[in-house]
Amino acid sequence: MPSKPTNASFDVFIIGAGPAGAAAAISLREIMPDARVCIADIEKSAHFRVGESVPPPIKPFLDHLGVATAFENAAHSPAFRTLSAWGNSGLESNEFFLHAYNTGWRLDRANFDAMLKTEAIRRGTASISARAFSLAESPYGWLIDCGNTGKFSARYVIDASGHAAIVSRWLKCAPRKLDRLIGCAVFFEHQTQQPELFDKEAAVIEACHQGWWYTAAIPGHRRIAMLMTDVDIARQLSIANRSTWLHYFSLTKHIKQRIDTRFPLTQPIIFPASSRCFTGTYPPGIVAVGDAISSFDPLSSQGIVKALRSALYASYAIADYYLRNDTMGFSKYFTLMRNEFDNYSVTWQDYYRREQRWPEAPFWQRRHRMKLT
Ligand SMILES: Cc1cc2nc3c(=O)[nH]c(=O)nc-3n(C[C@H](O)[C@H](O)[C@H](O)COP(=O)(O)OP(=O)(O)OC[C@H]3O[C@@H](n4cnc5c(N)ncnc54)[C@H](O)[C@@H]3O)c2cc1C
Known part of the structure; x- marks a missing residue:
């Protein structure tokens, strides 16, 4: 029997x-302490999340959000380098000690997201477990339909729905896409996380004919291994089939050395990972943050830092409107997001062009020949 709809x-x-939505809530409650802020997310059972390697520049964002201590007390694993076989078959090390903050992290992702959400609630954000189904204009601003949980009205709506980008889709904003990348991941049990094995524990990237592989040990004695390729190539290969996945895994040079495949925790799981940016115009009072406005290739390990940054900027734009009736913040915000994506696109192509070992392979040809607009 459906529960009675509530309205607020x-x-x-x-x-x-996710990180973007929770960071936006924390920041809004900080700069607009009187504002009534609500965050809604789909009820989740225990599940496997991707997106765990964060580079050292996450530190100032954690400080700014006031969660640095909670972060340090959690069981995230420090990371000092990434290793990659890109452009040739040997592994090269990218050391974080060259960064101003020299420690990156491999996150317990569920714990990280929960920490940010807890902080948002502690600062006075209302939290509901609900899926948002649609959005309509209302005399007050916007009406968000959350099915059986109820309908909620709000002056401002932040789309922090991640790659689903539901509000942009409802508004029929077309994304600018660079590719149709997906990740096909398997999680494994992984028992060794000893300091002397740091090179084995570091995140490793290995390019291949079909795309590239990634593996990292993650907190909770787990390891992820993932093939990143295009959606059509994944279909042709039937990569979501466990034995096919294991076959391509066995062709790797470095990735396979790090994983004991006797202890899988999951079947291959597909995650959308295309690089894209929503460039359409949003109506006043609506803003998208994190992956809902733009998503970057996991190769960059920038997704979470970018999500936090966009959430902070968007919260300032809303505050300008809320406190001073100044709408300029929104146009500045969207311009900033588009410029960020343009700059990212150039770096993205430069990086893929550094790998020239499979000039005939569709995955690489697409990236090498693409004309950036
Ligand atoms: C394969 C892969 C590997 C990656 N690796 C890395 C990495 O190593 N490092 C890194 O920094 N980034 C990585 N990323 C990117 C990173 O995961 C994202 O950039 C980051 O999660 C974006 O945060 P977000 O808050 O915008 O979205 P999300 O974290 O996706 O959160 C969106 C939230 O919205 C909720 N939601 C969706 N629809 C609705 C709805 N209708 N109603 C209510 N709630 C809804 C979802 O349940 C979810 O909790 C990776 C991504 C992929 C796909």
């Missing part, structure tokens, strides 16, 4: 409690 109104309604 808020100043800001955030759809999605």
Whole structure:
């Protein structure tokens, strides 16, 4: 029997409690302490999340959000380098000690997301477990339909729904896409996390004919291994089939050395990972953050830092409107996001062009020959 719909109104309604949504809530409550902020996310059972390697520049964002101590007390694993076989078959090391903050992290991703959400709630954000189904204009601003949980009105809506980008889709904003990348991941049990094995524990990237592989040990005695390729190539290969996945895995040079495949925790799981940016115009009062506005190739390990950064900027744009009736912040925000994506596109192509070992392979040809607009 469906529960009775409830109705409530808020100043800001955030759809999605990933890093972007939670950071937006924390920042809004900081700069607009009187504002009624609500965050909604789909009820989740225990599941495997991807997106765990974060580079050293995450540190100032954690400080700014006031979660640095909670972060340090959690069981995330420090990372000092990434290793990659890119452009040739040997492994090269990218040391983080060259960064201003010299420690990166391999996150317990579920714990990280929960920490940010807990902080948002502690600062006075209302939290509901609900899927947002649609959005309509209302005299107050916007009406968000969350099915059986109820309808909620809000002056401002933040789309923090990640790659689903539901509000952009509802508004029929077309994304600019660079590719149709997906990740096909298997999680394994992994028992060794000893300091002397840091090189074995570091995240490793290995290019191959079909795309590239990634593996990293993650907290909780787990290891992820993932083939990144294009969606059509994945279909042709039937990569979601376990024995096919293991076959291509066995062709790797460095990735296979790090994993004991006797202890898989999952079947191959597909994650969308295309690089894309929504460039359409949003109506006043609506803003998208994190992957919902733009998503970067996992190769960059920038997704989470970018999500936090965009959430902070978007919260400033909303605050300008809320506190001073100044709408300029929104146009500045969207211009910033588009410029960020343009700069990213150039780096993205430069990086893929550094790998020239498979000039005939569709995965590489597409990236090498693409004309960036
Ligand atoms: C294969 C892969 C590997 C990656 N590796 C890395 C990495 O190593 N390092 C890195 O920094 N980044 C990585 N990323 C990117 C990173 O995971 C994302 O950039 C980051 O999660 C974006 O945060 P977000 O808050 O925008 O979105 P998400 O973390 O996706 O959160 C969105 C939230 O919205 C909720 N939601 C969706 N629809 C609705 C709805 N209708 N109603 C209510 N709630 C909804 C979801 O349940 C979810 O909790 C990777 C991505 C992929 C696909």
